[in-house]
């Protein structure tokens with residue numbers, strides 16, 4: 001039985017290799033065919049196309065803003081779950097647990113800092129990503145629906161950040177949420193119901209803390225994950241990131257379908273690539289020369305953005321501590337009481353007119369955001385920053401952005417006690 | 426259905442029937458979904474709140490001498506007394522929900538500077554409407570009871 005023994009020995013020797021092979025079906029790719037196979041046989045990589053357009057990869061085009069949003073969300077999920085191991089959503093304990101994070105939990109401070117700064121950053125970055133999508137005209141057909149998925153993501157991001165704001169149960173949290181939910185109360189007809197539903201009581205208290213907690217750690221993250229999944233899926237099904245029409249670019253390369261069969265009948269290039277690796281090959285180069293393989297080009301770009309995001313966030317979290325004010329004192333509102341910064345534009349508006357500032361104008365702005373891809377049907381100037389054909393749309397949008405930023409800056413820096421105008425200098 | 430045995434082509438009768446069933450089941454499915462959403466909201470809206478009760482006793486009339494304007498911050502009301510007239514005015518700012526404090530000219534909100542006169546009328550700042558007045562009654566034991574669920578006309582006093 002020496003042969004059997006020998007093969008058992010050999011199997012043992014091959015064990016590591018076999019385990020590795022069972023997980024990673026392909027060896028590190030050395031050929032184009034291998035690069036394609038690596039992309040679509042790996043669960044995490046198959047979310048991406050096998051090839052991407054070179055324009056898509058230019059850092060100056062997307063600025064990686066969507067990706068940074070996504071990575072911040074992942075960081076928030078991880079640090080958030082870790083914080084949950086110590087946090088208690090109770091008015092008598094929450095604040096003490098914040099102090100414990102500082103004094104007796106290993107890495108408590110850095111985790112809390114990362115979670116807090118990533119939350120602020122995500123609001124800002126998601127907004128910037130929206131600006132980039134608009135200014136490059138990337139919301140146009142066939143991407144109207146994905147733009148609106150994006151609007152949903154923006155709202156969810158704001159609401160997640162807002163619900164998290166209450167959880168430390170300090171003065172800042174308490175009064176920001178008191179003011180913030182009162183703004184919601186200005187909505188006609190449903191306003192007070194909405195406020196009551198949100199708080200579970202007439203004022204901010206234990207019920208509100210519990211409700212905000214459940215929304216913050218379960219409901220909103222699940223909704224976000226779902227919408228992000230649809231968002232990414234749609235990016236691929238809408239044909240990758242928006243690009244200028246071929247007619248706007250120098251001579252396009254003809255798409256040559258490989259020897260008959262499936263591929264020839266299908267319109268879009270991405271199917272052709274899949275058919276390609278299975279079927280008899282034509283030269284890949286002739287297929288489309290402004291695309292490159294995702295492995296490794298896209299992957300490296302993504303890892304680079306991830307690295308930058310983590311490094312930036314760590315740096316900020318090492319040097320700046322997340323604020324924690326005095327514990328809640330229901331009898332002593334700070335003067336002035338301010339909502340979280342991303343709602344300060346709203347609060348500033350509310351101080352001019354309760355209804356228009358708090359409800360009317362935001363509702364109109366939101367409606368315009370939702371409708372813009374259905375109103376602006378022209379196909380021109382897609383896939384380029386500040387295209388000349390889009391000068392009107394872009395100017396309008398930038399005005400809207402600037403007005404909101406100015407309002408936020410005023411609310412944040414120029415409003416002091418009694419909401420009087422003060423100079424920060 | 427089921428009437429005269431007319432010779433109808435099966436195909437002709439079946440399509441409308443299928444459509445009808447389709448329509449019926451769609452209504453059922455959409456209806457159930459709407460009912461589910463609605464009941465979720467009903468569930469989410471508390472019937473009883475665990476916080477402060479909205480009806481509470483604040484002591485005997487003698488504890489509020491004439492001319493007094495005593496704010497009870499924990500209950501968010503201010504008790505005002507003028508001779509034998511007594512009333513409870515809300516101290517929750519109608520702007521964005523902070524607590525207003527009695528001042529020489531009426532009330533003043535520390536959050537964004539709204540000013541109210543002694544009756545609660547807005548005299549300055551961003552507050553959109555007057556401070557509401559609440560019903561005050563005397564219990565059989567002679568104590569004052571405030572009911573924050575019942576707003577009354579400004580200037581309606583209880584005689585004590």
Ligand code: HEM
Nearest residue numbers: 062064066067069070130138146147150151153154241242
């Ligand atoms: C949680 C928030 C969000 C995440 C994680 C996210 C993620 C991404 C990613 C990774 C991309 C690929 C391109 C890039 O990096 O720029 C993308 C594209 C896109 N996003 Fe978002 N996004 C978010 C919010 C939004 C918002 C608020 C909008 C607009 C209202 C939006 C609209 C779009 C559209 C239309 C595209 C396709 C752009 C194109 O074809 O060039 N997204 N998103």
Ligand code: FES
Nearest residue numbers: 518520521534537
């Ligand atoms: S909450 Fe009183 S002035 Fe704003």
